[in-house]
Amino acid sequence: MPGADRRDMQEKGFLNHMADKEQQPLPWESSHTGKLPQPAKKLQEAVCVLLVELCERFTFFGIVCNMILFCTVKLGYRSYQAAIVNMCFVGTSTLTPVLVGWLAEYLVGRIKLVCICMFLHFLGTALLPVVSFPFEDVYIDRRHILHTLPKREQKIVFYFALLTASLGIGGIRAIVCPLSAYSLEDCGPKELLSFFNWFHWLVNLNSAVVFVSISYIQQSVARNLGFLIPFVSGLMAMITIHMVRGEMIYKPKTDSSLLTTFGVIFSALKTRCVRHRYFSTGVSNWLDHAKENHGGQYSETQVEGTKSLARLFPLFTFQILYRTCIMQIPSGYYLQTMNSNLHFSGFVLPVAAMNVISIVPLLILVPILECINSWLFSSKDNGHSPTIYIVVGHLSAALSVMVAGFTEVHRKGFPQVEQTLSEEVLLVSSMPCFHLAPQYILLGVAEALVTPSCSLLSFRLVPERMRGISMHFLALFNGAGCFIGAFFVQTAHTGTQGNWFPHLLHEGKLERFFFFLASLMMVNTLGFWTIAHRYNNLHQDCTNEFRGCLPGEKLLKHEKAIKHYNAVLDSSPILSPMEKT
Numbered sequence: 001m002p003g004a005d006r007r008d009m010q011e012k013g014f015l016n017h018m019a020d021k022e023q024q025p026l027p028w029e030s031s032h033t034g035k036l037p038q039p040a041k042k043l044q045e046a047v048c049v050l051l052v053e054l055c056e057r058f059t060f061f062g063i064v065c066n067m068i069l070f071c072t073v074k075l076g077y078r079s080y081q082a083a084i085v086n087m088c089f090v091g092t093s094t095l096t097p098v099l100v101g102w103l104a105e106y107l108v109g110r111i112k113l114v115c116i117c118m119f120l121h122f123l124g125t126a127l128l129p130v131v132s133f134p135f136e137d138v139y140i141d142r143r144h145i146l147h148t149l150p151k152r153e154q155k156i157v158f159y160f161a162l163l164t165a166s167l168g169i170g171g172i173r174a175i176v177c178p179l180s181a182y183s184l185e186d187c188g189p190k191e192l193l194s195f196f197n198w199f200h201w202l203v204n205l206n207s208a209v210v211f212v213s214i215s216y217i218q219q220s221v222a223r224n225l226g227f228l229i230p231f232v233s234g235l236m237a238m239i240t241i242h243m244v245r246g247e248m249i250y251k252p253k254t255d256s257s258l259l260t261t262f263g264v265i266f267s268a269l270k271t272r273c274v275r276h277r278y279f280s281t282g283v284s285n286w287l288d289h290a291k292e293n294h295g296g297q298y299s300e301t302q303v304e305g306t307k308s309l310a311r312l313f314p315l316f317t318f319q320i321l322y323r324t325c326i327m328q329i330p331s332g333y334y335l336q337t338m339n340s341n342l343h344f345s346g347f348v349l350p351v352a353a354m355n356v357i358s359i360v361p362l363l364i365l366v367p368i369l370e371c372i373n374s375w376l377f378s379s380k381d382n383g384h385s386p387t388i389y390i391v392v393g394h395l396s397a398a399l400s401v402m403v404a405g406f407t408e409v410h411r412k413g414f415p416q417v418e419q420t421l422s423e424e425v426l427l428v429s430s431m432p433c434f435h436l437a438p439q440y441i442l443l444g445v446a447e448a449l450v451t452p453s454c455s456l457l458s459f460r461l462v463p464e465r466m467r468g469i470s471m472h473f474l475a476l477f478n479g480a481g482c483f484i485g486a487f488f489v490q491t492a493h494t495g496t497q498g499n500w501f502p503h504l505l506h507e508g509k510l511e512r513f514f515f516f517l518a519s520l521m522m523v524n525t526l527g528f529w530t531i532a533h534r535y536n537n538l539h540q541d542c543t544n545e546f547r548g549c550l551p552g553e554k555l556l557k558h559e560k561a562i563k564h565y566n567a568v569l570d571s572s573p574i575l576s577p578m579e580k581t
Contacts, residue, residue: 054206055237056172059125060093061210062230063165065352068334073424075155078503080493083331084486089162090327091482096170098472102258110175117171118238124165125231131158165230172237189460193373193386196452196459201366204447208359211352261469264290264298264306305466312470315457315535316477318394318528322450323481324488325397325521329358329443331489332501332514333404333436339426339505340411340433342419349433351421357437361444369448386453387532393449394528398521400442405514407436412506429506457535488517 064086071082100117104110131154187195214230268290287307290298334351342349369389414431458474459467492500492513500516502508 050202052172052237054202055234056169057203057206058210059121059165059230059234059237060169061207062214063125063128063162064090064330065211065214065355066350068330069338069351069421073421075158076151079335079505080489080498080501080503083335083489083501085162086330086334087327087482087486087489089166090330091479091486092163092166093169094475094479094482096166097174098170098258098475100167100170101174101468101472104171104175106259114171114175117168117175119168120164121168121172121234122231122238124161124163124168125234127157127161127164129231131161165234168234189456190373192460193452193456194370196455197366197369197373200447200451201363204359204362208356208363211355211359212350214352258469258472260298260302261306261309264303265310267297268303305463305469308462309466309470309473311534312458312461312473314531315454315528316473318524318531319450319454319474319477320481320484321521321524322394322397322446323478324485325401325517326443326447327482327485328401328404328514328517329355329440331485332510333439333443335505336404336408336411336436336510337433338421339428340436341414341417341428341430342421342433344432344434348420354433354436354440357440358444358447361441362448365445365448385532385536386456387535389449389453391525391529391532393446393453394521394525396442396446396449398518398525400439400446401514401521402518403442404436404439405511405518407439408505408511408514410435416506427504427506461535488513492516 067086067089068079068082071077071085072079077085100113104113108116264287268287271290287303287310290306291300291303293300333354337354338351342351411429411431414429416427417430419426419428454474455471458470462470489501493502496509496512499508500513501510
């Protein structure tokens with residue numbers, strides 16, 4: 001029977017291929033030449049990736065830290081407009097890594113695209129000083145000439161610089177510094193949570209340095225040179241990328257994509273609608289409608305991966321409003337600080353330096369959380385999950401916004417005084433800015449608890465091949481939170497005719513906006529608490545569970561079961577030889 005023999009040969013070859021696939025070397029065990037890298041080379045690559053990450057964050061926070069002050073004082077924007085611009089820039093910088101990652105994989109190529117992004121990053125950070133520098137010290141024929149760009153051209157250059165800078169930031173994050181470059185494939189829950197804790201700790205330590213140094217330079221020492229610092233930082237990042245380009249550009253696996261995931265979802269919805277209208281089919285999950293054997297267009301492998309990702313969609317959804325609350329630091333909280341008394345012992349504090357107060361709790365809590373996590377994960381109870389951290393973090397964010405509302409009422413009770421910011425005299429409350437510290441501290445506690453825990457759940461609770469897509473979806477929802485925050489500000493200002501988000505805070509009711517946002521966040525916290533139990537089991541092997549659904553893996557399991565059954569029959573003393581035959 002040649003047909004049966006050939007089929008047996010194909011099945012054995014497939015099973016051998018699946019068995020060999022399980023024994024493939026790990027990504028960090030091979031270099032571009034196919035040889036094991038030297039420890040020094042691995043250390044150099046890790047240091048370079050971390051250095052580029054820190055330089056990129058330095059650039060990003062340098063642009064964000066005083067954008068509201070620049071927009072209101074120099075560009076003449078209203079307070080709500082400046083807040084919207086800042087939140088939209090943060091949201092765009094959050095979403096561009098997803099777009100650039102897709103372009104690198106399917107259209108342009110990673111090396112070519114990273115060069116384009118480096119150029120865009122350089123162009124954006126170079127154009128920002130053109131907008132901020134008024135060329136006041138220009139002398140022609142011994143006469144002092146004051147030359148500035150007209151407001152319209154200045155705004156056009158400003159928006160173009162922000163757009164190109166955000167695209168460059170997205171390229172660096174997606175291509176040079178993805179999480180895949182840190183080789184986290186074989187890490188358990190404890191190691192992953194430790195990595196995300198210390199990773200965010202380093203990022204926030206970098207941002208603390210930026211908020212103190214750049215904000216002071218922009219506001220007090222040489223405000224016109226302030227945007228040159230992001231330019232220098234971006235130049236440092238590009239030089240670092242150029243030095244080790246061959247070793248730093250990590251190429252991820254290409255067995256899954258964002259478009260495939262969206263395609264599975266839309267195909268399942270389309271097939272489900274057609275079947276529901278004309279037929280009645282019983283499937284265990286609505287995404288099964290996208291499978292080829294149910295009338296869809298996608299294989300079982302692709303659908304099962306999307307099903308594991310869809311399980312995280314409720315988690316991602318509840319992060320949108322949380323991210324909106326976090327965005328109050330560079331918007332509503334910043335405006336409160338700017339309209340408070342910044343004088344301290346004869347020294348004028350930079351406005352953005354108050355952000356350091358929200359970073360200090362994170363820098364303190366991470367080592368404490370490391371000790372707690374080490375004890376919890378080392379205990380016999382393997383049901384520990386960081387969902388409790390997320391619930392407490394969401395509650396802390398809601399309390400922070402509520403405290404901001406009460407502080408705003410308290411701030412307006414102080415008499416007004418004149419205060420000079422960037423050589424502009426503003427009428428502000430005489431309340432010391434340190435009265436705003438509790439709301440900053442509560443948001444810092446929330447970030448220390450929520451961000452690493454969400455990253456862990458998004459990375460751990462999906463199969464290995466879907467982890468990059470899962471982190472992309474987390475970025476999409478975080479970016480959506482930034483734009484939702486901008487939408488809330490615009491709606492609050494328009495719907496209340498500027499009363500809930502006024503240009504001059506002492507003439508409006510900003511506290512009502514904070515109370516409204518705090519009530520929404522309380523409901524959001526209760527909603528997540530009701531579904532938190534879905535993400536409690538971190539010790540299930542999603543990769544093995546996912547593989548078990550594939551036909552090849554089922555054949556492999558059946559073959560092992562048959563061999564085990566034959567061995568039992570051969571060694572059993574109960575059955576007679578006649579029964580064995």
